[in-house]
Amino acid sequence: xxxxxxxxxxxxxxxPIYEAEVGSAAKRxxxxxxxxxxxxxxxxxxxxxxxxxxxxxxxxxxxFNDLVVSVYVTAGHILFF
Numbered sequence: 001x002x003x004x005x006x007x008x009x010x011x012x013x014x015x016p017i018y019e020a021e022v023g024s025a026a027k028r029x030x031x032x033x034x035x036x037x038x039x040x041x042x043x044x045x046x047x048x049x050x051x052x053x054x055x056x057x058x059x060x061x062x063x064f065n066d067l068v069v070s071v072y073v074t075a076g077h078i079l080f081f
Contacts, residue, residue, distance in 0.1 A: 006035035010079040014043055017078075038062070039081050042069040046079060 004023030011017050021032065042062035049058050050073045062069040072080040 004031070006032075006039065006081070008035075008039050008079075008081040010039075010043070010081065012077055014040075035067075038064045038067055038069060042071070042081070043079075046071050046073070050077060050079075 004021065007018075007020045007022060008016060009018040019036075021035070041064075045061050046058060049061060056073050056075075058071045058073065060068050061071055069081060074080070
């Protein structure tokens with residue numbers, strides 16, 4: 001089965017800095033919009049968790065169908081989705 005993923009870096013104030021689609025699956029026309037929607041929907045959960053835990057890697061903070069959102073939070077609260 002072919003896999004695809006979206007990598008996104010989000011700065012403070014929810015400003016996207018970088019976005020890349022990686023993987024070997026055939027590109028769907030709406031994949032970019034779907035990934036952005038899922039990542040932005042997970043931002044609220046991530047922001048709440050980032051202030052309540054000392055962990056920098058937050059595993060499986062959100063799910064949508066077969067897509068899982070994992071986040072790495074830096075000390076300056078830059079988010080790597």
